[in-house]
Amino acid sequence: MFNCELEYIKRKIKRTYKFFMGERTDRKASLKDVVSFFNIPIDETRLEDYSIKSIDLENISIELYDKKYDTLYKANYTGNAELLNYHSGDIRFNCLTSINPLRKIESLYYIGAETPFISRMTIKQDNYNLAFEKESTNSVSMFSNEGNKCIVRYEMEVDEKSVPQHLFTHLYNVNYEKKEIKKSLEQTYTYSLQHFIPYNDKQDKYTYIIKDNVIYGINELEQKKDCDMRGICFEKTNVNINDYLPLNIREKDFPKLYDKNNVSAIIFTGWTDRTYNHYLEIYKDKKFVTIKYNVVKNTYEDEITRETIIDDTIRFNVMPYYNISSPELQKTVDILTKNYEDKFIKLVVEELNTFAKKIDIKEGLIKEELDELSPKILLNKSYDEICNMIYTNKKGYFEIISNQFENSTNISNSKDKGITKTLKK
Secondary structure (H helix, E strand, O other), rough: OOOOHHHHHHHHHHHHHHHHHOOOOOOOOHHHHHHHHOOOOHHHHHHHHHEEEEOOOOOHHHHHHOOOEEEEEEEEEEEEHHHOOOEEEOEEEEEEEEEEOOOOEEEEEOOOOOOOOOOEEEEEEEOOOEEEEEEOOOOOOOOOEEOOEEEEEEEOOOOOOOOEEEEEEEEEEEEEEEEEEEEEEEEEOOOOOOOOOOOOOOEEEEEEOOEEEEEEEEEEEEEEOEEEEEEEOOOOOOEEEEOOOOOOOOOOOOOOOOHOOOOOOEEEEEEEEOEEEEEEEEEOOOOEEEEEEEEEEEEEEEOOEEEEEEEEEEEEEEOOOOOOOOOHHHHHHHHHHHHHOOOOHHHHHHHHHHHOOOOOOOOOOOOOOOOOHHHHHHHOOHHHHHHHHHHHOOOHHHHHHHHHHHHHHHHHHHHHHHHHHOOOO
């Protein structure tokens, strides 16, 4: 926001406040007129419940208290978008926080806008948080957002840390075109870049639905010092491949991804026991599904040596001109299960079954099962509705997301009980 615009708004707020306080009598203003500059909602039928605790007309900030609901509102004009980890010198946002005994809501508005472009509600239980975030289209930071996003997150408050440890995150982002879904992204991942506690197993998985195409990816699937995997499954390859590849999978290592004869493609790569590198490629063209599996053993002594343990190619006939289907994926799973018994293939089989299920859901062959904390369900619910829902069974909802976290990290199967105790009260 240009300085002249900001100065104009500042003068307008000062003038409105003086009208409200009676310092100027040439016009009248209400409490609602004052707080509307800060996007604070008030109920005009009970104005006696509200009181301004403080107001700074130079730095443009205010504190308003609602005694009926024991809610404190704090708002200030700023150049920082803390919810997006974005910091700028240009003042163009109104940051509004409302706190009461039930929840805390942080909202970020463009100055003058009526709706926030990002907001977050936090509900606490002991030293754990259940957080909900909503974000609409914006280009505030380098990671601009298109469409509408909803995030459900499970966090742990760590002593003497200003930022909570993220444990489990479920994200849903959807783009519409003429009121129909054009593209959606669903992602679940454990932990974050912060390392405040010891980790158990980790995972980061995502699914794009682009009209009639399912793209399922695994950025990370790590089972402690035992197995690590990345992967990508394209129901159709008629997209920009590079836009959807997982971290640490390089397109130059898999040139067949770009073979125009292939209508579907699947890649998995990783290691087991810190010794074996695994590479699995599955392609479907007009005639065949081709499975190529390669395993290399690494020996670390005086120098690194590599020995090829498996180098197999298996094909089977398919119906022509169609993208890969659930029956073909099931046949692929049967072949892999019959021919290989290693840890890596067992993980691959689970992910191929997940991919097949997502295709069947998209085709309407099976119904998607959603839990009550799914961001797909909560995307169009208000924070008041979500808060009321949580408080009908607060303990139960915290147990739902705690179980999702523990299942995603295999805590219940962990031999390291110290880590289990650290994460679970």
